[in-house]
Amino acid sequence: EPEVTQTPSHQVTQMGQEVILRCVPISNHLYFYWYRQILGQKVEFLVSFYNNEISEKSEIFDDQFSVERPDGSNFTLKIRSTKLEDSAMYFCASSDWGGIQETQYFGPGTRLLVL
Amino acid sequence: AQKVTQAQTEISVVEKEDVTLDCVYETRDTTYYLFWYKQPPSGELVFLIRRNSFDEQNEISGRYSWNFQKSTSSFNFTITASQVVDSAVYFCALSEGTLNFGNEKLTFGTGTRLTIIP
Numbered sequence: 001e002p003e004v005t006q007t008p009s010h011q012v013t014q015m016g017q018e019v020i021l022r023c024v025p026i027s028n029h030l031y032f033y034w035y036r037q038i039l040g041q042k043v044e045f046l047v048s049f050y051n052n053e054i055s056e057k058s059e060i061f062d063d064q065f066s067v068e069r070p071d072g073s074n075f076t077l078k079i080r081s082t083k084l085e086d087s088a089m090y091f092c093a094s095s096d097w098g099g100i101q102e103t104q105y106f107g108p109g110t111r112l113l114v115l
Numbered sequence: 116a117q118k119v120t121q122a123q124t125e126i127s128v129v130e131k132e133d134v135t136l137d138c139v140y141e142t143r144d145t146t147y148y149l150f151w152y153k154q155p156p157s158g159e160l161v162f163l164i165r166r167n168s169f170d171e172q173n174e175i176s177g178r179y180s181w182n183f184q185k186s187t188s189s190f191n192f193t194i195t196a197s198q199v200v201d202s203a204v205y206f207c208a209l210s211e212g213t214l215n216f217g218n219e220k221l222t223f224g225t226g227t228r229l230t231i232i233p
Contacts, residue, residue: 033220043160043206045220056220091160103150104221106160 002026004107006092012113013082021077021110023092032075033093033104034067036060043091049075082114117142117211121224128197129232136192136227138207144168147211149183149190150221154204163205166190197231204228 005024013019025032034046048055049067066078075094079086089111093104118141128134140149151163164174166183174181178195194201208221 035221042225043208043221043223045222048220058220089158102219103162103165105162106152108157108159111158 006107006110010111016081019079021090023075024073025094029094029096031095034077035091036088038088084114087114117209117222119207119209119224121227123227125228127230131196133195136205138190140188140209142211144211150208151192152206199231202231
């Protein structure tokens with residue numbers, strides 16, 4: 001069964017460093033999302049992406065964040081200068097069609113720890 | 116603005132008991148979708164079910180069943196004859212609205228941690 005994959009599974013970085021989180025969505029999917037989950041809290045929407053541009057972003061997704069689809073398979077989230085409060089689990093999701101009726105399938109997550 | 120409330124933070128039941136997880140939502144849209152996801156201790160989010168706002172039929176899938184009631188804005192999830200493998204955090208989520216494709220973020224509740232005691 002096709003699935004969303006994410007790398008790395010864990011990343012530890014120093015405050016102020018740049019990190020890139022990588023995702024490979026399900027191959028025929030066209031809509032991509034990033035969410036984050038601070039430890040013990042709920043899952044929060046960061047950004048949605050379609051047709052090589054951002055569709056919507058939350059207030060969390062400030063200028064320190066960017067997303068990119070550098071090729072036909074990868075979808076990346078970059079944090080330019082990490083802060084302590086960026087420590088969280090980051091989930092990538094994809095769906096094969098836009099619209100609220102489509103199910104978003106999530107990857108296993110990348111646990112980011114900023115020291 | 117949309118909101119999902121899961122008032123039960125933690126629930127523990129003994130194996131084989133039935134358990135119901137509550138979900139209450141708020142939305143101004145007449146068209147919306149509701150979801151349940153399971154997050155086992157390994158951390159991934161596993162899709163369980165999707166329901167649209169026009170379909171209030173209850174759904175059963177094996178030991179799982181869902182009760183959707185628009186009158187009370189609730190979408191509750193029942194596990195029958197619980198098993199240890201059901202231990203996880205369960206999230207209810209809502210997607211609402213417009214027809215702007217690619218704009219359909221999920222709003223999650225805070226989750227209910229379910230522990231099944233052997």
